[in-house]
Amino acid sequence: MQIEITREFIEQVEEAIERQDKDFILSTMGEMHPADITTVLYELDTNESKYVMDLLPPEVGAEILSDLDYDIREDFLDYFTSAEIARYVNLMHSDDAVDILNEQSVQTREEVLALIDNEEKAEDILDLLHYEEDCAGGLMAKELIKVNLNWRVTQCIEEIRRQAEDVSRIYTVYVVDNRDILVGRVSVKSLLLSKDDKLVKDIYNPDVISIESFRDENEVVNVMQKYDLEAIPVVNIQGRLLGRITIDDVVDVMQEQAELSRQLMTGISENVEEDDSVFRISRSRLPWLIIGMVGGLLAAHFMGFFEKDIALLPALALFVPLITATGGNVGIQSSSIIIQTLSSNAVMLENFTQRILKLVLVALLNALIISILVFSFSYLFRQDLTLSIVVATALFSVVMLASMMGTITPMILDKFGINPAVAAGPFITTANDLLGITIYFGVAHLLYNL
Amino acid sequence: MQIEITREFIEQVEEAIERQDKDFILSTMGEMHPADITTVLYELDTNESKYVMDLLPPEVGAEILSDLDYDIREDFLDYFTSAEIARYVNLMHSDDAVDILNEQSVQTREEVLALIDNEEKAEDILDLLHYEEDCAGGLMAKELIKVNLNWRVTQCIEEIRRQAEDVSRIYTVYVVDNRDILVGRVSVKSLLLSKDDKLVKDIYNPDVISIESFRDENEVVNVMQKYDLEAIPVVNIQGRLLGRITIDDVVDVMQEQAELSRQLMTGISENVEEDDSVFRISRSRLPWLIIGMVGGLLAAHFMGFFEKDIALLPALALFVPLITATGGNVGIQSSSIIIQTLSSNAVMLENFTQRILKLVLVALLNALIISILVFSFSYLFRQDLTLSIVVATALFSVVMLASMMGTITPMILDKFGINPAVAAGPFITTANDLLGITIYFGVAHLLYNL
Incomplete structure (x- = not known):
């Protein structure tokens, strides 16, 4: 039965729990698919959810527990005794049972294992507990024909x-x-x-x-x-x-991998969702913001070397956002393409020289087009030939270098066994900002002193 | 049989095709899993692939064609006559057959349909051709029990x-x-x-x-x-x-959806892979680079209004990268969290006011922490109290506003039926750059003239 879960229904359930109305709960949720019950439980307090779980048949409870997000499940199971957990685990597939036991303290785990009355199941679980969670052994179930x-x-x-x-x-x-x-x-x-x-x-x-x-x-x-x-x-x-x-x-x-790479790309360091607490969301975002801040302060430090150039020609400063933004965009694009190639099971047979050559050609083409456009616009905009040449030349170099960095960094990370997706996020953007600014002012300093 | 496909093997296959050595091809590839043969074909020229396909049993060919990437398949099938295509389609599941026919010209489609000798299959295909590709009808197969x-x-x-x-x-x-x-x-x-x-x-x-x-x-x-x-x-x-x-x-x-959101987030506008042509890769990247460039030029234009401030106090310009980078990071983080909430099937029952309040609290907390850090560092670094106050105040406002924009933009796009993931990419970064710069110089202008 597919049903729509409404705010009104959740409120009715909450009121029913308040007045301990078992009949209402069983008559409305008894026929629901476990996945729909889970949706309802997500909207209730932990105490209320426990009340509902106790009323449901253990087979349904076992399915609900198997499906819960692991971080929510860990907290939720604190409300259950070892005997209660064992009753559910008894009814689960061995792979789900092991996932749950792995989340428990050693003591609870031992207690639950001792309380499982299906001997074959207990043996299967003990066997599976030996495997690392992120290998084939950690994913498998013993049930098969x-x-x-x-x-x-x-x-x-x-x-x-x-x-x-x-x-x-x-x-x-x-x-x-x-x-x-x-x-x-x-x-x-x-x-x-x-x-x-x-x-x-x-x-x-x-x-x-x-x-x-x-x-x-x-x-x-x-x-x-x-x-x-x-x-x-x-x-x-x-x-x-x-x-x-x-x-x-x-x-x-x-799904976990997609989630992980999304987090890496967007600089969020924990698995947070919009309905987590303010402190948790804040904490998950701070590390990358601080890295970005350090990068920004370093950029200020580098630009400080050219403070005299800026004082002489404040117009130079106007193009800093253009330089950093373009460097950032090019870097993310390049790293994204190479990361996808690295993560897909494509056999990388094209040899290294060929690939670097192609990468240089793409970078060259884009760098040329962007530089010519920027040269034209900035000349129209400021009527300053030297400035336009400086901006276009610097931009050309930034696009070339950001492309290289964006491609090579993930390849190096991958060689060292680090998930290359970390390179697609704030890290490469920050590095590109620093690089871009140094190139820009370096070029400007050179060209103006010629 | 699982096999490792090596560069050497591909070369042997290419030489065998050259000297028309059917026995070599059949003895090596005849026993392979169709998915492995597909991997080999990806490494061959289209003509060579066609030669191999003609040698393989039609059942294997049908499986290979069903599995090929659609853009590659479209080009590949240009090398086949309608009769050849019909022979393969005859052996496919109805959903795969329809996908292939949808990629053909109307003429080829009609020819192939007329040549399918299994009447029930032809009828099933005709039936499925009526559905849009991205709805349930377009995904289904008629084969079931x-x-x-x-x-x-x-x-x-x-x-x-x-x-x-x-x-x-x-x-x-x-x-x-x-x-x-x-x-x-x-x-x-x-x-x-x-x-x-x-x-x-x-x-x-x-x-x-x-x-x-x-x-x-x-x-x-x-x-x-x-x-x-x-x-x-x-x-x-x-x-x-x-x-x-x-x-x-x-x-x-x-997988397609993960791919699409990756593209939207990284500003790559076509489905490209590292082994596509230089022009194609270049073309896929240019649109966003140009949007970024226009944003950069607009930023230059805005900063132009404050050129006198910069001339008087060049140190102001030093913190522009810090402001734009932080604004960008905060915006991407905020949009990423809300996009994930929008795309998951979480029932959004928390009401709107509550959510905006929470968002404001997270932004406030992060804005405070980052501003205090930046105030301390910039004061240590430059010993200039007013400048440090200007930078910290501007940064505070930028974090607050970028959080709002990052959260609200995807929600608005979603309301209008636009994929909110477009907001996670270069678009929001560019907007945040402009916003950040305007706030920064606005604050500086105000505080220095007090």
């Missing part, structure tokens, strides 16, 4: 029936040999299409793309996207089947 | 077997009534778990989330993400089942 190479189709259907309770989405049935080594896959479709007494080894597909548990989450995203997979099996270094990663986790990773 | 409410489980399994050839991923079986109205869903799992003579109406799940064909693609993405769906059925306004959209299409839409 696997069949042996030597089984018959009937046995496979039996196994699917048996496992179906735990595995909410089947996607692919994995085929393993007697040592549990992943050797292929077989689709439910082909099991349905085959005679009951056929052997798996006669109908399975040995082409199966898998990923090792220690691979980085970015690699998981790239492989799944490239081969258009909705699930990928995870194996250990010997090829033994450990678990599987499903497309919904990959969508989450993609 | 539907069963009637009154069928028995055996009949359903029969239907799945019959349709299985066309539908590569089943996900969910949709349940319709006698008028073809979507009434629910039934999973393959529950069909497998049920007795053969059970009726669909006794085992189906009436809770099915669907979307109407005219809905925007962003709505499709939001609904599928919110409810964590791997496929969503598309219905017409009467509720009749028309087709379904699968998660891989949604991943593509998400």
Whole structure:
């Protein structure tokens, strides 16, 4: 059931909680999709949300907890006892369960683990807790359907029936040999299409793309996207089947990455949203503002060396914003293109010299066009030939250098294993400002003293 | 089979094409995953790629064509006759077939349609060609498995077997009534778990989330993400089942959107990659550089009004980069936070006054901190009290105003149906530069003349 959640409904829910009206809550929210209930909970106080959670069936609560943003979930779960958490974790997929346990203190984690009554689940969770969160092992769930190479189709259907309770989405049935080594896959479709007494080894597909548990989450995203997979099996270094990663986790990773690069580009250093507290939003923005401020003060310091030139010819100062803005724009454009190339799985086969040559040509073309335009306009505007030549020449040099910096900085960062997207933000803008001003006044000083 | 594609391999392929060595091509690439072949084709000339495509089985060619970037595909298909295109289209899913036909001229489209020998496919394609590309109807495929409410489980399994050839991923079986109205869903799992003579109406799940064909693609993405769906059925306004959209299409839409917002934020106006031609890359960057240039010239013009102040006190000019850089950083941060809030499906229930108040508080806090820091540093640096007061006061006003502009501009654009991300780019930076300079010199002029 798709419903529209209105301000009025939230108020009704709040009033119902106030007067402890369980019937109202259950009759309105009992039939809702867990994702819609989550939307409602986001609008309530933590105490109110806890009240609602306690009324809902534990299966629904488990789904809601699995979907919550991790920072909100961490705070929310402080309101639950270890026994309550265990009851929900018991009903979750192993990957979601591990995510939640990783957010808890060591003590709570141990308590919850001890309270999980499904032994197989507890074992799966313990197993998954060993993996780093941002590698393939940290993304996988243990729930999957696997069949042996030597089984018959009937046995496979039996196994699917048996496992179906735990595995909410089947996607692919994995085929393993007697040592549990992943050797292929077989689709439910082909099991349905085959005679009951056929052997798996006669109908399975040995082409199966898998990923090792220690691979980085970015690699998981790239492989799944490239081969258009909705699930990928995870194996250990010997090829033994450990678990599987499903497309919904990959969508989450993609979103996190988009979010991260947005933050890096806009100079916001924490994961904030508009509804966070004033102090949190303020704190997330200050680091970059201060770096920008230091850059600005350095720029003032550099310009100080040319204070005499400015005193003699104040018109020089008028073009400082043009120089810094153009340098900034060119730098961001260049870094953005190279960052995208670095992050896409494009094979970078064109060799280095060719690429630098192309980059120089693009920069040259744009620098020429912009300089000619600025020369014409500034001449029309001030009728001062020398000044126009100074501005155009400086701008030309700034565009060339900002292009180089914008391209080379991300490449260097990438070589050293730093996310190159950090270069697309205030950092490169600040560096370009300093560079632009130095070039501009340097050129002016030279040309006027000729 | 996962393989690493090396520069050496590409050269071997190129040489093999040169000497028309079909055996080499087929023996090396015949076993490759279509996605890997696509990677190889991207490195070859169009003629060479065409040569390889002609050697490969048409099923593989159809998959490669479905996966190609649309701009590359458009150029590539110019090398194919209508009969060749029809042979591939015949083997594609209806949604991919329609995407390809939409890229062709009307004449080619008609020719290809006439040459498709699978009548049902031709009909499906004709049907899909009516929908706009960026709505739910434009994303859906006609291939799906539907069963009637009154069928028995055996009949359903029969239907799945019959349709299985066309539908590569089943996900969910949709349940319709006698008028073809979507009434629910039934999973393959529950069909497998049920007795053969059970009726669909006794085992189906009436809770099915669907979307109407005219809905925007962003709505499709939001609904599928919110409810964590791997496929969503598309219905017409009467509720009749028309087709379904699968998660891989949604991943593509998400990527396009991330790409678009990256372009808007970095001022690149076309979809370019590092390996495009010099002219194309240059052209994609010029529009924003020119807007930035006009902004810079306007700034020069504004500062011109204060030329006398600068002549009297050249030190004033030194802080111009600090003012513009800080204004720019604050503006981008503010717009980025509000744009993210606007684009997420968060229900914006907090009322307008509250939000503006919070925004003012954050701006105030940051403005105070930055101004106090700058006051201290600039006083230490120049020992000039009036100048330090001027710079700090101007900076305070710039941070406040840039925060407002950065928040309000995207909200206004959003109200008018314009993608608010355009405001996060060079546009807001340029506006903030102008604003900052005017405030700075205005404040200086006032304070010095007191």
